[in-house]
Amino acid sequence: MGRQPCCDKVGLKRGPWSSEEDRKLINFILNNGIICWRTIPKLAGLSRCGKSCRLRWVNYLRPDLKRGMFTETEEDQIMQLHASLGNRWAKIASHFPGRTDNEIKNHWNTRIKKRLKPTEDEKKTQESIVSTVLEDHEQTSETALTETNAQNSNVIDGHVNLLDVELWLNQETIDTSGSYSTSFSLEDSSHPSMGESSYIQEDYLQHWVDSVDSMLSWEAVCFSGFRD
DNA sequence: AATCTGCCCAACCGCGTTGTC
DNA sequence: AGACAACGCGGTTGGGCAGAT
Numbered sequence: 001m002g003r004q005p006c007c008d009k010v011g012l013k014r015g016p017w018s019s020e021e022d023r024k025l026i027n028f029i030l031n032n033g034i035i036c037w038r039t040i041p042k043l044a045g046l047s048r049c050g051k052s053c054r055l056r057w058v059n060y061l062r063p064d065l066k067r068g069m070f071t072e073t074e075e076d077q078i079m080q081l082h083a084s085l086g087n088r089w090a091k092i093a094s095h096f097p098g099r100t101d102n103e104i105k106n107h108w109n110t111r112i113k114k115r116l117k118p119t120e121d122e123k124k125t126q127e128s129i130v131s132t133v134l135e136d137h138e139q140t141s142e143t144a145l146t147e148t149n150a151q152n153s154n155v156i157d158g159h160v161n162l163l164d165v166e167l168w169l170n171q172e173t174i175d176t177s178g179s180y181s182t183s184f185s186l187e188d189s190s191h192p193s194m195g196e197s198s199y200i201q202e203d204y205l206q207h208w209v210d211s212v213d214s215m216l217s218w219e220a221v222c223f224s225g226f227r228d
Numbered sequence: 229a230a231t232c233t234g235c236c237c238a239a240c241c242g243c244g245t246t247g248t249c
Numbered sequence: 250a251g252a253c254a255a256c257g258c259g260g261t262t263g264g265g266c267a268g269a270t
Contacts, residue, residue, distance in 0.1 A: 016238075016264085038255065054256080055239065090258060101258075106237050
């Protein structure tokens with residue numbers, strides 16, 4: 001029925017990546033670039049599927065990744081973007097150079113979502129607002145439907161598009177809480193794409209390789225310490 | 229000190245999309 | 250046109266960790 005797994009699981013390693021595997025993947029990509037994810041593990045000497053390699057590179061090893069806590073400004077921007085884009089994490093991430101979709105998604109699910117979770121009182125208020133809106137919409141739409149075909153209306157067979165209501169409610173919350181500005185504008189991302197990676201200065205790249213190397217050797221010391 | 233509980237996040241899974249033949 | 254392969258994305262899982270009991 002469904003699609004076959006991207007690779008047969010036999011003989012392929014899964015789970016957390018070791019520092020040795022990271023080193024192999026980094027070295028390979030730095031020397032050869034990314035041509036075809038499916039062939040990379042074989043050529044780089046890794047017992048992983050291409051998908052796993054891609055994920056590891058994109059979410060963890062990429063040189064332009066910005067790690068660490070999200071600032072309040074970033075959180076506010078994420079909330080704004082989520083209100084307009086929904087769960088399109090890749091789109092949202094494209095507005096944050098150095099942040100990955102996975103990182104933003106995790107942050108949203110573990111932190112921001114809780115921050116936005118309404119209290120019981122707020123829930124009741126929202127529910128009453130929704131029912132009022134629904135009633136109003138039904139009344140006005142009935143009139144409208146008899147007068148016109150209302151083809152572009154948000155009301156389909158008498159039902160309001162709930163997504164619009166939700167967006168509207170979000171907007172309401174944002175406006176009244178004053179926690180973030182409504183004059184937010186989306187900036188063009190200066191995030192370098194993979195195709196542009198060749199423009200990265202050589203000394204910058206070298207600096208990064210050095211830092212990754214030291215990080216990996218530090219990890220190696222830690223891991224061997226644990227093993228001992 | 230041992231156990232439990234909840235949180236965080238890296239990694240995986242499966243589906244949709246896109247490209248190629 | 251459709252079959253297939255590869256990639257990209259969003260949802261979900263599970264292991265490690267910290268704090269609570």
